[in-house]
Amino acid sequence: MKNILIVGAGFSGAVIARELAEQGHRLTVIDQREHVAGNCHSARDAETDVMVHVYGPHIFHTDHERVWEYINRHGEMIPFVNRVKAVSKGRVYSLPxxxxxxxxxxxxxxxxxxxxxxxxxxxxxxxxxxxxxxxxxxxxxxxxxxxxxxxxxxxxxxxxxxxxxxxxxxxxLPVRFNYDDNYYSHRYQGMPRDGYTRIVESILDHPGIEVRLQTRYEPAMRQAADHVFWTGPLDAWFGFDLGRLGYRTLDFETVRCDGDLQGTAVINYCDSDVPYTRISEHKYFSPWEKHEKSIAYREYSRLCGEDDIPYYPIRLVKDKALLQQYVDRAREEKGVTFVGRLATYRYLDMDVTIKEALDVSDAVKPALEAGARLDPFYVNPLG
Incomplete structure (x- = not known):
C-alpha cells in the first residue's frame, strides 16, 4: 500500500484517486478551491434554482464506451443535444x-x-x-x-x-452538407441530472480517499507521500521560474430575468463590435427541469493574468518553446506524475480527460505493485 498525494480534485485527480484507492492504496486529494470538480463545477443558483455551470458551459460527449459507462456509474446522464446558434450582422444562423x-x-x-x-x-x-x-x-x-x-x-x-x-x-469545426445542427457528432451525448460536481463527489466517495479542500500544495507535502500526481499548471510546479505559459481566461457577466432570455442554451456572437463571444442560458442545459426565471452568462475572453483561472492554452510559438523547457525539466523529476489539461498544457474535453486518467491508472497500477518508478508523463505534452 502506498500513500499517494493528488493535487487537484477535477476529473483527472478524482478518477486516478478512485482507481488507485480500489487497488488498496491510501489517497489524499487536495484542492485550493472550496469545491471539487474543477472548472466543471455546477451548483444551484439561489435566486432562480437553475443548475449553473459555474465556470462556463460543459456538454458531455464521447465515442469512448468505457468513459460513457464510467461516468454513468457515478451519476445519471440524460440525453442532450447541443444546438448552437450564431448571430452575424444582425441575423441568426445554426452552427456548425x-x-x-x-x-x-x-x-x-x-x-x-x-x-x-x-x-x-x-x-x-x-x-x-x-x-x-x-x-x-x-x-x-x-x-x-x-x-x-x-x-x-x-x-x-x-x-x-x-x-x-x-x-x-x-x-x-465541421461543415455539413445536410440539415444536421447537432454541434457534436459523438455517439454518446448527455448532461448529468444532478450536475457534474455530484459525479466527481461520487467518484471520490471511497474509504481510501481523503479530500482536503481550500488547501494549497506546499513542497513539504511531498515528504509524507510515496508519489504525487500533479494536475495543476505545469509551470506552477516549478514556481514559474522560467516564465508563465500563456492561457486565455474567461470573465462572465451574469444576467437574470423572468421567463426566457434567448430561447436556447448557447448563442455565439461573431461580430467584432460585440465585446462578448457568446451567451449561455443555463436552464437550457437541463431541459427536463422547468423554471419560471432564468440565468445566463455573457462570456468575455482575455489574456490570463497571474491571479486568473487558466482556461485555454495558447500554444503559440513562444509558448511551445517555453513548454519544451518545462517538459525537459519535468522528465528529470522523480516521485511526481503530471496529468490532465493544465499539467500537459493541452485543451482537453471532459471525456478525453477521463479516458487519459483511466489510461494512466491502468499503466501505474502494475508499476505500483512491482515497486517500480512511475513516469513523469504518460501522455506527451509536446504531441
Missing amino acids: INLHTINQFFGKTLAPDEARAFLESQADLSIESPQTFEEQALRFVGKSLYEAFFEGYTRKQWGVSPSELPASILKR
Whole structure:
C-alpha cells in the first residue's frame, strides 16, 4: 500500500484517486478551491434554482464506451443535444455550418451536392496546404463564411489575428452538407441530472480517499507521500521560474430575468463590435427541469493574468518553446506524475480527460505493485 498525494480534485485527480484507492492504496486529494470538480463545477443558483455551470458551459460527449459507462456509474446522464446558434450582422444562423446555414446565408435552396459544389466555388483553391486558421477557413469555406462566422469570433476568443493561429484549431469545426445542427457528432451525448460536481463527489466517495479542500500544495507535502500526481499548471510546479505559459481566461457577466432570455442554451456572437463571444442560458442545459426565471452568462475572453483561472492554452510559438523547457525539466523529476489539461498544457474535453486518467491508472497500477518508478508523463505534452 502506498500513500499517494493528488493535487487537484477535477476529473483527472478524482478518477486516478478512485482507481488507485480500489487497488488498496491510501489517497489524499487536495484542492485550493472550496469545491471539487474543477472548472466543471455546477451548483444551484439561489435566486432562480437553475443548475449553473459555474465556470462556463460543459456538454458531455464521447465515442469512448468505457468513459460513457464510467461516468454513468457515478451519476445519471440524460440525453442532450447541443444546438448552437450564431448571430452575424444582425441575423441568426445554426452552427456548425450546415446545409441550412449555407442556404440561409446565401439566399439559396441548394441540395447537398449543389451546396458542396457551390462552397467549392467560394473556396480559395490556391491555398493547397493551409498552415494558419485563416488559410484553413479560406480554403474550405471561402471568404464570406469566414468573415461572417470565424474572423471576428476568433479574434475575440484568442486575442490575436486568425492568421497567427494554427490551422489545427479550425479542423475541429465541421461543415455539413445536410440539415444536421447537432454541434457534436459523438455517439454518446448527455448532461448529468444532478450536475457534474455530484459525479466527481461520487467518484471520490471511497474509504481510501481523503479530500482536503481550500488547501494549497506546499513542497513539504511531498515528504509524507510515496508519489504525487500533479494536475495543476505545469509551470506552477516549478514556481514559474522560467516564465508563465500563456492561457486565455474567461470573465462572465451574469444576467437574470423572468421567463426566457434567448430561447436556447448557447448563442455565439461573431461580430467584432460585440465585446462578448457568446451567451449561455443555463436552464437550457437541463431541459427536463422547468423554471419560471432564468440565468445566463455573457462570456468575455482575455489574456490570463497571474491571479486568473487558466482556461485555454495558447500554444503559440513562444509558448511551445517555453513548454519544451518545462517538459525537459519535468522528465528529470522523480516521485511526481503530471496529468490532465493544465499539467500537459493541452485543451482537453471532459471525456478525453477521463479516458487519459483511466489510461494512466491502468499503466501505474502494475508499476505500483512491482515497486517500480512511475513516469513523469504518460501522455506527451509536446504531441
